[in-house]
Amino acid sequence: MPLPPPLRLGLVGTGRIGTAHARTIAERVPGAVLAAVADVRAGAAGPLADTYGAVAFDDPQALIDSPDVDAVVITASSTAHSDLIVAVAGAGKPAFCEKPASMTLAEMDRALAAVDAAGTTLQVGFNRRFDAGFAAAHAAVVAGEVGQVQLMRSLTRDPGLANPAAVPPWTVFTQTLIHDFDTLLWLNPGASPVEVYATADALVAPDFADAGLLDTAVVVITFDNGARAVAEASFSAAYGYDVRAEVFGSAGMVTVGDGALTTARVSTSAGRRADTARGDVELMGDAYAGELRELVAAVREDRQPSVTGHDARRALAVALACVESVKAHAPVTVTQAQARAVAA
Amino acid sequence: MPLPPPLRLGLVGTGRIGTAHARTIAERVPGAVLAAVADVRAGAAGPLADTYGAVAFDDPQALIDSPDVDAVVITASSTAHSDLIVAVAGAGKPAFCEKPASMTLAEMDRALAAVDAAGTTLQVGFNRRFDAGFAAAHAAVVAGEVGQVQLMRSLTRDPGLANPAAVPPWTVFTQTLIHDFDTLLWLNPGASPVEVYATADALVAPDFADAGLLDTAVVVITFDNGARAVAEASFSAAYGYDVRAEVFGSAGMVTVGDGALTTARVSTSAGRRADTARGDVELMGDAYAGELRELVAAVREDRQPSVTGHDARRALAVALACVESVKAHAPVTVTQAQARAVAA
Amino acid sequence: MPLPPPLRLGLVGTGRIGTAHARTIAERVPGAVLAAVADVRAGAAGPLADTYGAVAFDDPQALIDSPDVDAVVITASSTAHSDLIVAVAGAGKPAFCEKPASMTLAEMDRALAAVDAAGTTLQVGFNRRFDAGFAAAHAAVVAGEVGQVQLMRSLTRDPGLANPAAVPPWTVFTQTLIHDFDTLLWLNPGASPVEVYATADALVAPDFADAGLLDTAVVVITFDNGARAVAEASFSAAYGYDVRAEVFGSAGMVTVGDGALTTARVSTSAGRRADTARGDVELMGDAYAGELRELVAAVREDRQPSVTGHDARRALAVALACVESVKAHAPVTVTQAQARAVAA
Amino acid sequence: MPLPPPLRLGLVGTGRIGTAHARTIAERVPGAVLAAVADVRAGAAGPLADTYGAVAFDDPQALIDSPDVDAVVITASSTAHSDLIVAVAGAGKPAFCEKPASMTLAEMDRALAAVDAAGTTLQVGFNRRFDAGFAAAHAAVVAGEVGQVQLMRSLTRDPGLANPAAVPPWTVFTQTLIHDFDTLLWLNPGASPVEVYATADALVAPDFADAGLLDTAVVVITFDNGARAVAEASFSAAYGYDVRAEVFGSAGMVTVGDGALTTARVSTSAGRRADTARGDVELMGDAYAGELRELVAAVREDRQPSVTGHDARRALAVALACVESVKAHAPVTVTQAQARAVAA
Numbered sequence A, B, C, D: 001m002p003l004p005p006p007l008r009l010g011l012v013g014t015g016r017i018g019t020a021h022a023r024t025i026a027e028r029v030p031g032a033v034l035a036a037v038a039d040v041r042a043g044a045a046g047p048l049a050d051t052y053g054a055v056a057f058d059d060p061q062a063l064i065d066s067p068d069v070d071a072v073v074i075t076a077s078s079t080a081h082s083d084l085i086v087a088v089a090g091a092g093k094p095a096f097c098e099k100p101a102s103m104t105l106a107e108m109d110r111a112l113a114a115v116d117a118a119g120t121t122l123q124v125g126f127n128r129r130f131d132a133g134f135a136a137a138h139a140a141v142v143a144g145e146v147g148q149v150q151l152m153r154s155l156t157r158d159p160g161l162a163n164p165a166a167v168p169p170w171t172v173f174t175q176t177l178i179h180d181f182d183t184l185l186w187l188n189p190g191a192s193p194v195e196v197y198a199t200a201d202a203l204v205a206p207d208f209a210d211a212g213l214l215d216t217a218v219v220v221i222t223f224d225n226g227a228r229a230v231a232e233a234s235f236s237a238a239y240g241y242d243v244r245a246e247v248f249g250s251a252g253m254v255t256v257g258d259g260a261l262t263t264a265r266v267s268t269s270a271g272r273r274a275d276t277a278r279g280d281v282e283l284m285g286d287a288y289a290g291e292l293r294e295l296v297a298a299v300r301e302d303r304q305p306s307v308t309g310h311d312a313r314r315a316l317a318v319a320l321a322c323v324e325s326v327k328a329h330a331p332v333t334v335t336q337a338q339a340r341a342v343a344a
Helices: A016-028 A045-051 A060-065 A078-090 A105-118 A132-142 A171-186 A280-300 A309-328 B016-028 B045-051 B060-065 B078-090 B105-118 B132-142 B171-186 B280-300 B309-328 C016-028 C045-051 C060-065 C078-090 C105-118 C132-142 C171-186 C280-300 C309-328 D016-028 D045-051 D060-065 D078-090 D105-118 D132-142 D171-186 D280-300 D309-328
Strands: A007-012 A032-038 A055-057 A071-074 A095-097 A122-124 A149-157 A193-201 A216-223 A228-234 A242-249 A252-256 A265-268 A271-274 B007-012 B032-038 B055-057 B071-074 B095-097 B122-124 B149-157 B193-201 B216-223 B228-234 B242-249 B252-256 B265-268 B271-274 C007-012 C032-038 C055-057 C071-074 C095-097 C122-124 C149-157 C193-201 C216-223 C228-234 C242-249 C252-256 C265-268 C271-274 D007-012 D032-038 D055-057 D071-074 D095-097 D122-124 D149-157 D193-201 D216-223 D228-234 D242-249 D252-256 D265-268 D271-274
Touching (some): A007 A016, A007 A060, A007 A280, A016 A032, A016 A045, A016 A071, A016 A280, A016 C016, A032 A045, A032 A060, A032 A280, A045 A055, A055 A060, A060 A078, A071 A078, A078 A095, A095 A280, A105 A309, A122 A280, A132 A242, A132 A252, A149 B216, A149 B228, A171 A193, A171 A216, A171 A228, A171 A242, A171 A309, A193 A309, A193 B216, A216 A309, A216 B149, A216 B193, A216 B216, A216 B228, A228 B149, A228 B216, A228 B228, B007 B016, B007 B060, B007 B280, B016 B045, B016 B071, B016 D016, B032 B045, B032 B280, B045 B055, B055 B060, B071 B078, B071 B280, B078 B095, B078 B105, B095 B280, B105 B122, B105 B309, B122 B280, B122 B309, B149 B171, B171 B193, B171 B216, B171 B228, B171 B242, B171 B309, B193 B309, B216 B309, C007 C016, C007 C280, C016 C032, C016 C045, C016 C071, C016 C280, C032 C045, C032 C060, C045 C055, C055 C060, C060 C078, C078 C095, C078 C105, C095 C280, C105 C122, C105 C309, C122 C280, C132 C242, C132 C252, C149 C171, C149 D216, C149 D228, C171 C193, C171 C216, C171 C242, C193 D193, C193 D216, C216 C309, C216 D149, C216 D193, C216 D216, C216 D228, C228 D216, D007 D016, D007 D060, D007 D280, D016 D045, D016 D071, D016 D280, D032 D045, D032 D060, D045 D055, D055 D060, D060 D078, D095 D280, D105 D122, D105 D309, D122 D309, D132 D242, D149 D171, D171 D193, D171 D228, D171 D242
Parallel strands (some): A007 A032, A007 A071, A032 A055, A071 A095, A149 A228, B007 B032, B007 B071, B071 B095, C007 C071, C032 C055, C071 C095, C095 C122, C149 C228, D007 D032, D032 D055, D071 D095, D149 D228
Antiparallel strands (some): A149 A242, A193 A216, A216 A228, A242 A252, A252 C265, A265 A271, A265 C252, A271 D271, B149 B242, B216 B228, B252 D265, B265 B271, B265 D252, B271 C271, C193 C216, C216 C228, C265 C271, D149 D242, D193 D216, D216 D228, D242 D252
């Protein structure tokens, strides 16, 4: 029996995460090939395309429409995500989109509607779900090992803030903590967020406070099952990239995330040392491979991916409520409409 | 050179923690003896006194005034703490008082004034400070290893809620989280809390929600150096007693608290297991010994103890602000007056 | 610039490890494709070949000679390894051979001579070297962090013994501990083993003791720099697959290997649990990918692989000395000839 | 009911461990007082006696015979242990003796006979048994959690070798590893050692090799239930004091010993650090308190202590077999007579 032909992926956007995904596709996603790369910056797609023997496009629409592209991985600027999702759906092809899938609920709804209308699929890049530790934590929660969820925690700390001036306002909520919001929603299955209290500050780069930079944030989410969740983020962890979560309930607790790079421990006169993971690819590389394998599997099996645009909408609703909370300096309600889990 | 005679301690209150402290004094506090035990419940002091060869009193004042008592350990009902502190100071003797030292700031100020007027000392039972791990964390912060403090966490989870009906309102803040508030204030040296947001619920024993029981709480504290701290508590951890903290700053992070009972790890077909600490004495026994040794040392050296009533006042101010926050369903300011660190 | 064409790998032997390597090649080795599969058992190569779109051969020599095969991965029966290495060298192609590369030093020397004569390369499947933790331990040793090596440990415990009757005598040394011997030689750079004491028994499957099965073994190796190393093996670890090492020296220690499957920890009334790795692919999957990537890299860069047949010879010499030691019930010398590190 | 009067302990020997035990008795052993201190070096007992308000003796026999001494703790030079045990037994008093209780089996038998004849008791200072982790490991083995014992490990690494010239030959076996031998015998209940292979070298202080110093050793013990145990020792661990054990069996494994000083972990740009225990008192302080409490409890309850001279004899037999093995450069049999577990 001959193998099915590989799924030909087109990648739109050649920034840091686009470059990482291109490499992951080439090296760790069986059944897929990187067939095409597009970037709206003229000529930008070329080098990455060449590295992997893909075709380069300046026009994302041309990539999307190419008969040599079976599915599209969107790693462009966040503000372009919604339009690209609509375009990919319009071409009748499956899309994988980095988070945030949209910057507003209206855009998000437009994207979801386009996907639904086209009968295609949209997977969103909530990579924690594909980390083995987070997946084990989720399995423990689903299996009832922690009982009724009561207290939760999720945090993301990035290793550094390269260019504070380039960080749009509210990024800490819409780009960083959106991962944690999805994690918390996922780890509290069946529950919906009803209220959010958020506080944020410019502690890493205080010189940019006046420009609106918020680089440190803490969020408390109250769920309709009474659970309280805390999400935390910082743009600068001296020791590297740090992603952890905890779920505590009536029957126990599950924690996930350790940060040690390997199992090696060096003990010297200075004590015992574990090297820490320094970047997201180092820490989450297996999860990046996992989510792109899920893309291929879902397409092959003609089914919805395990994390969809509806999940993205729920997390976005929390992120936007955080913005409101900071502005209001008060807890704010996540409306039913915002929080609803739309049936796939 | 003959040894100095032992410090003769009087213990007021023979509940769970009083009993634990009596045993600790007898077994692990060199230079001290348990000389007297009092309990306002007639006859209640007898058995504990007998166990350790101490004299029993029904009247705490008689114990306080006894010429055979050099210093007094107050482990009575919380509502009696302030009056007892005032009485001990009135007798010109050093006092150790379990937390909370008072239930209101007015009472606290009265107690502090009495101690100051008498020129005596007051140590408060914030035991985390005497746990080796917490002490190492504090030392790391003071040494600058984490840099400028930006994000903090402290949690206390008790192993169970024996009698929900007996728990006074706001206990989760004034009795449980007050430990965490002291921990957070201590681990952020030089900073003062400026705002508190608290949320709490009855998730462990929902049947008692109508009676005002709050058994699960999350608090966000904003400090004047910008740091955000999260304190969490639950009255029922299935796996035992859980006390942890984390300080994250510009140069790194320190975490403390593990929960494993010993270094033994058993690996079987069910995976690898670490037994967890089931009770506070099991987890914090060394810290209980440490704080009572500090009591003896401070008296011997005629100095202030390392944790005083002024620390208790600061933590109480945060706890009371939490009560206000829950009532107001909003963040509330910790006033300057409340938060001030009064010079010892 | 077009990508170089992929390296076309031929796989000889479709047992458990051959099947694992086939999957790894297909999924995680960029720049390589599984082009051909051979198995001397008639028809056995077909299903695995079909799974990955490769050509099936019954005759390994035909695969080796195929113009569509650039390099050969040998995962056949151990007794066939030497002849296959010679055949691959004879075809002027690079070979990767699972351990043990040979069963006797004479065979090993014949294989090495064939490779040298042909000017080709031979990589041997000592996978610990490609595990991130072991690599970090090696880096620490090479960097001098542990100082002069004095005490070492390496262990391998398999999760189970499926068919004791099928296990050839001395397998525990020549098939299992040979991994540990390579690890210990590698982690004590510049030193050579001078003496071996080995003891072994049938503790897992005592019914097979009379048939010569040895399923549990302990070996002490004395090196010419004075270091003593202990290697241990068992054929049945109830908790899964366990691979660890430790190097202790004048300046400190490095340990590697943990066995926890993920970073998730579940705490319940039964204590805290970490799931353990149950199989070699689960625990060493990344290392399997790493060694096959090294095969591709070495061929591409026209250089020797980082672990060669000469390393295999050194480890084999120790394994054979263990057999002698058990027979003699005494420590035995590893002769200079056996232990020599032949310049690549 | 009045408390029983405290057990009055006499301490013979004021070296490092004697000083540590004196402090432990004073601070952490309820129901006991340090009543007397003796040291054969004229005047040496005085300072330690003064520190704790005890009476000083130059003549150990005078202390032993003193009516103010109820039991004797022997921390003198190892060569004096046997005679002191005989003398304490002769006075009809219970003895606690640091390891090794004797230097030869003949002396040991003489001491055991004296204790038996006098109907008194002898406890030996195998402190691992009183460490919470080791005790949990033992409990796991006894409970059958690891099944049939097959492979074991125990190690002791001291933080440094202060004065190599003062170390008697074979100290690594008779003074250091004797702890590990007791640990291994204890953790393999019901089994007896049948053969020992030992190898040792001067790697820490090679300049003293010619003077007979052996500072690094590895021992393999074969038990009559087939289990193989490895004991390892070094006189100089750069990172501190290191005591660990492992028992592997048909149903699983238990490990014990971690070396981290506290639960604090500091993560900085250099990675994550745990401080390590630097000395035996730091690491084993609770165990020291535990064994002395057992002394008091056994006397109070008029029973044998949980670790007796018979245990000391078994461990000594292994140590002496190690000496033979090194001399013979071969495995040697531990004779039935040596290994027999004499009924208490």
